[in-house]
Amino acid sequence: MERLFKLKQNHTNIQTEIVGGVTTFLTMVYIIVVNPAILSAAGVPFNQVFMATVISAVIGTLCMALFANYPIAIAPGMGMNAYFASVVATQGLSYQVIFGTVFLAGIVFIILSLTTLRETLIEAIPPSLKFGITSGIGLFIAFMGLKMSGIVVPNEETMVAFGDLHAPGTVLTLAGLFITLILMTWNVPGALFIGMVVTGVIGFFTGQLSFHGFISAPPAPVFFDIDISGVFSNGLYTVVFAFLLVTIFDTTGTLIGVAEQAGFMKNGKLPQAKSALMADATATTIGSMFGTSPSTAYVESTSGVAAGGRTGLTSVVVAILFAISIFFTPIIGAIADLSAITAPILIIVGCFMMEGLARINWKSFDEAFPAFAIILTMPLTSSIATGISIGFITYPLLKLVSGKGKDVHWILYLFGVIFVLQIVFFPAH
Template identity: 40%
Template structure:
């Protein structure tokens, strides 16, 4: 009797996800989900570090409570990944995105001075607008409006910015009144620990280990504990809590989100999330062989809508924009082809929720998580190689986009400056007809941003 029930259940799961149809098995899908989790679970340590104050006070007491961010990160990952797996049925996992969390913390909260509660409202609005775009044909028009070269530049620029944050947190790069930045002091124990973490993480990555970033964090923490630079956790596991501090704040503070300053915030979040999700979904689907013969993505509307729902729900829960993770390719390389892979990943995030004391140790010491940021920045900056540097009409706005993000400590500034220059160089090149009307609108918006709102 029990065997018959299991067989029927397995058959229903197979039929719903199309496991056999895609040449996979339940066992392979579950293993792929595990590998995806290992590849992206570093977000549970890094996201609380970025959004929260931590002992270093990076956000000068403006940050979010770390335990609440940890729980919100896990819950947002679980919810978003389940929506992607069960509705869109793609082997893609979601979690608060690197770069988007840095924009939230360092540009919106720290630089613009917007309270994190209102920043969550902006994140929620960006998710709602994203959803509208995803379920309508407007998404195709938006994708066509932004030149590929600018999309590549934005991704690479965010990578440079994230890497710069990591170098700064590690103490490898420090401020200098004469030259703005300077090489850090390698006699400091935490700086040496971060260098060790960077070396081992890079080695793991080059060796092709799935979960290289997580293993690097673990190795760095162990060495830090042995050297007395990282404190031992009081316990390994605990019941998750803390959401009472963040849950619903995005809705409560929504009336404060309808300002000119927040319009730039929402637009930037939407821009980055929309194109990051689109690129990731297409990249993962291509590797998994899930694109149609014409190169299109089946159920693209559902997949993008799942991403937008994850962002809106994550904001209500209490974290920055939730997006599709490129680390999902790790699970795909292990054979994952259906939404069951995503469901399995969500299951591991559920288990991880109970290990806050362990992840808190990682978040408490910047030297432990800084190498992860640097390596993630390297991976994101790979799109630099796809930019056509031989054509100045592409190279100039792309370069300005990339370089302005770390140098102005703002993703929004980089995007705005790049989109200002693109129409200018195209006009100078007498290719004005190739500039989409939406680009002129964005140019006007960002001109207003620099004139009235930039600080």
């Protein structure tokens, strides 16, 4: 175990890694319920998506653990599942054809991951954008926690407003938040995980958390229910490109964010980047073969990192729990339905990820504004990919007009143009 995951070298131990894995799993387990719900609305059988979600998560996360040794979990991405459903609806085609586009995007993804292009991309991103991406993801997941818990609610006049503090779920969230904050202040090991357990216990005794059964037989998986020929006959090349583009930069942004928080970045570079990116590409390809939308590295991995997870052992724990989850769907459904258990963690982790703001040169406008644009856009559009797009567009533009164009890596100009085309012609929803 020590030799495989280098626990001492990463200043961690088995117990801490287990706590990190459990914490990450509990903060992202909602995808097992949400992903099938979204794709089933597009006509894909619920049970098929459920099994595909688990399979892609287990395979991708294990690849991340064994080949990259990072505490980063992979599963079908939020946003891309909604885009999948919207493509099925707008194109008027079968979901099998759209799974074909995901499969082809995954294959291209794998090919790119075998090259140095994606590693070059990570190294080419300037510090201001990296810190902006990290902080933007922090605000994104914190805002997600506020919305999930009802602390922030939609408002027609102001977009959002303060929620109803008399609502049981909101009260439970606030109780869990303050309990966890106290544990964090006292430097209690595994404070995030303990906070979730205490919140769950309170929810159970207040009648908000209930279980209708505990164990059920897993559904049978469906393999290769896709139509690749339909992709070519219907000319869905832009859809393939859209899936590829969003998956690449969603994952790249998340990898940077989690790696910065965990201290993995070395001189602006991410060691084992190729292996980490290949894990995501593999999960996307295999997931499409079983029936789910593209996979991505999960921002919720930051909760496991905050709980102390530093190696692939954390990811192994996540993968094992995903695999076991197919037998405990009633329990998982109940936990996923009570957002008050995970919302406090997302809010607190969001705070942790703001540290990089102090390292941005705010006195240099051409460095500051692109970072600001990313930080502003991610939570307001609920899209990591959109935030990255805005950053990649504004950074080279401002550098160019300020006479510093030669300081920008050529790949930033290339993707700046690509992102403009993507936003204009096929934005991801």
